[in-house]
Amino acid sequence: MSRELDQEFLLDARALEHAVALMGQTFVAGDAVSLGATLPETGMGSLATLDQLAPVVLGQAARLGSPVAFAHKDPPTPWVTWATTLWNASLNQNLLHPATAPVARALEEKVIAWLSPYFGMTGGHMTPGSSAANLTALWAARECAGVTEVVASDSAHLSIKKSAHILGLRFTMIPTDARGVLSVEALPKDMTRTALVLTSGTTSVGALDPLSLIGLAAWTHVDAAWGGPLRMTRYADRLAGIERADSVAVSSHKWLFQPKESALVFFRDAVNSTEAISFGGAYLTEPNVGLLGSHGATAIPLLAMLMSWGRAGVALRIERCMDLAEQLAEYISNEARLELFALPTTGIVVWRARSQPVFERLIKGLPGGMTSTVTIGQDKWLRNTAANPNADMSLMIETIRKVLDEA
Ligand SMILES: *Cc1c(COP(=O)(O)O)cnc(C)c1O
Numbered sequence: 001m002s003r004e005l006d007q008e009f010l011l012d013a014r015a016l017e018h019a020v021a022l023m024g025q026t027f028v029a030g031d032a033v034s035l036g037a038t039l040p041e042t043g044m045g046s047l048a049t050l051d052q053l054a055p056v057v058l059g060q061a062a063r064l065g066s067p068v069a070f071a072h073k074d075p076p077t078p079w080v081t082w083a084t085t086l087w088n089a090s091l092n093q094n095l096l097h098p099a100t101a102p103v104a105r106a107l108e109e110k111v112i113a114w115l116s117p118y119f120g121m122t123g124g125h126m127t128p129g130s131s132a133a134n135l136t137a138l139w140a141a142r143e144c145a146g147v148t149e150v151v152a153s154d155s156a157h158l159s160i161k162k163s164a165h166i167l168g169l170r171f172t173m174i175p176t177d178a179r180g181v182l183s184v185e186a187l188p189k190d191m192t193r194t195a196l197v198l199t200s201g202t203t204s205v206g207a208l209d210p211l212s213l214i215g216l217a218a219w220t221h222v223d224a225a226w227g228g229p230l231r232m233t234r235y236a237d238r239l240a241g242i243e244r245a246d247s248v249a250v251s252s253h254k255w256l257f258q259p260k261e262s263a264l265v266f267f268r269d270a271v272n273s274t275e276a277i278s279f280g281g282a283y284l285t286e287p288n289v290g291l292l293g294s295h296g297a298t299a300i301p302l303l304a305m306l307m308s309w310g311r312a313g314v315a316l317r318i319e320r321c322m323d324l325a326e327q328l329a330e331y332i333s334n335e336a337r338l339e340l341f342a343l344p345t346t347g348i349v350v351w352r353a354r355s356q357p358v359f360e361r362l363i364k365g366l367p368g369g370m371t372s373t374v375t376i377g378q379d380k381w382l383r384n385t386a387a388n389p390n391a392d393m394s395l396m397i398e399t400i401r402k403v404l405d406e407a
Contacts, residue, residue, distance in 0.1 A: 008046065011090075019050055027059030062369055067392035068399065070324070071372040073226055073254045075387040080308050081259050081301035088301070094294045098286055101297065108299035114306060116266055118231040119224070119250070120243020123270025125290055126252075126298050128261030130225030131159035133249035134197075136265045136277065136290050138163045140247060141195040141219035143276035144269075152197035153182035155204055157223060160197050169195070179342050180207035180376070191217035200239050201227025204374045204383070205341060206348025211241035221247045225263070227346045229255040233315040235322060238345060247273065252302050254387065255318055255347075262298045265290075321386035322347050327393045328384055337404055341376070347386035350374060358404065365403035370396060 033052040044052070063069060065076030093101035095108065112124055127133045134157070141147050150164040151172045164171035172194075174186045180202055188194065196217035198209035201224065208227065214220040222242050224231075228250035231239055242248060245268060252262040267273035278287040306314070325347040332340045332351045337358055341350035353359035362382065363373065374383045 015047055015050075016086075018047065022050060022054040023058060025054065025058070027055040029059075064369075065388060065390050066369065067390065067395050068367055068370040069388045070328075070384045070386065070391045070396060071369050073251075073385050073387055075254065075257045076390065077257055077259050078305055078308070080304045081257070084301040084304045085259055088297050091297075093297045095297060096288060096292075096294050097284070104297035104300065107297070107303050111299040111303050111306070112264070112266075115250075115264065116270075118236075119222075119228065119245070119248045119266050121245075121248055121266035121268050121270065123274065124247075124264060124266035125274070126295075127263045127265055127291065128295075128298075129253070130157070130223065130249040130251040130263045131162070132291055133225070133251075133263045133265035134159045134221070134223055135163040135166060137221045137247035137249055137267075138167055138169070138195055138197075139291075140267065140273040140277050141221060142167055142169060144273055145195070145219040145246070146193065147195040147218050148193045150195045150197060151188060151191065151217070153199065153202075153209060155180050155182075155202040155207060156197055156199050157203050157225065160223065176207070180205040182209040182213075184210060184213065187213070187216070193218055195219040195221060197221045197223055198245075200224035200230075200242065201346040201348070204376060205350050206344060206346035206385075207342075208238060208345055211239065211245070214241055214244040219246045221245065221249070223249050225249055225251040226254055226348075229314070229318055230346065232311055233318045233322075235319070244268075252298075255321070256302065256314065257305065257317065258298070258302050262302060317389045318347075320389045321391075324389075324391050324393050325349050325384065325386040328396065331397050331400075335404070341381055344386075349384040349386070350376070350381045351384075352379075352381045353404075361406060362400070362403055365406065366399065370399065 033056050064074050093104040095101045095105050098105060108126055116123055127136055138150060147169065149170040149172055150160060151174060152160045153174045153176045155176045161171050172188065175183050177183050194217040196213060198211060198213060198220065200208055200222055222245040224239065227239060230236060248266040250264045252258040252264055253260045274289055278289045280287045325344045328349050329340055329344050332338045337354055339352055339354050353362055371382045371384055374381050
């Protein structure tokens with residue numbers, strides 16, 4: 001007795017072509033899907049669903065690749081990652097079990113093997129973000145080095161404090177200097193039971209904590225969520241010394257242009273670190289490593305981009321971002337009405353107007369997605385983050401100039 005297959009689970013190339021065509025369409029503001037208050041009893045069908053959702057999901061989304069998108073650490077993504085993400089969704093491999101991901105596990109190992117050397121690490125695995133990567137690394141620190149305390153600067157990412165809380169470790173916050181760098185003289189004298197966290201590219205101002213401090217504590221973790229990929233560029237020296245860290249976190253969904261959720265945790269002693277955070281289970285043929293149970297093949301879009309661009313192609317895009325940040329910083333330093341916080345070292349430009357009324361006008365007048373704001377001490381500043389290689393700096397400077405001249 002043969003039964004007809006459920007077409008919803010089969011490849012429908014024409015329907016997918018339609019989905020792709022919708023991605024190139026422009027939608028008018030106000031196009032909206034009317035979603036009822038309760039789950040519909042009868043579905044509308046997949047093609048109709050795409051047509052209904054497109055004006056909202058595609059039409060109303062933030063456009064991270066727009067010519068003025070320069071506000072956050074969220075990059076546009078290259079199309080090869082869209083295609084491979086579609087493959088991933090269709091295959092739905094589960095990396096927890098070798099049987100349900102025979103090649104995907106090997107491909108993640110390949111990505112880790114390709115990227116670890118840039119950080120002097122011997123291995124690691126992917127996580128859904130650097131918040132999870134930081135937690136994983138500090139978990140390994142607790143298991144391998146017996147740490148009881150996490151020390152980080154007041155500019156460390158909130159996931160560090162959160163991780164200490166989850167892991168039952170004391171959290172000690174160290175002040176930063178005027179440029180947002182961890183103040184070395186404020187470090188505890190005894191760090192024999194401490195995991196020291198150094199940030200390479202702080203969230204607010206992109207500062208680089210001194211990596212010369214690696215080795216002073218029982219474990220040193222480098223949160224290179226943002227700045228890490230500079231290791232693949234001509235700016236690699238800005239993170240010199242990172243190879244001596246015990247662990248490193250890098251968000252590939254930031255400066256490696258990956259769709260979320262994509263990040264990496266690396267260990268210098270990957271064998272022991274990984275073993276310390278692995279659990280076996282009756283239903284598992286291989287131990288479960290790290291925080292996640294079932295998880296997908298986020299390595300595949302990353303691998304595809306690395307194959308497509310090579311190291312040089314990755315560097316080219318990041319270096320372009322760095323150039324854009326430098327152009328913006330130069331304009332700001334030469335504009336008498338504006339003040340630059342510091343020269344950007346990791347593509348993050350922090351600035352403000354010298355007068356309060358002009359500052360307010362900038363905050364109101366600049367287009368959404370072009371700048372964000374950040375509070376440093378008691379003061380509010382504007383912040384640009386160079387994650388978009390297609391940003392148009394002349395257009396952005398022109399836009400700022402217009403708002404300045406509006407008075
Ligand atoms: C973004 C960021 C994080 C958190 O990473 P997610 O990938 O957003 O979870 C941690 N630390 C720093 C320095 C970051 O920039």
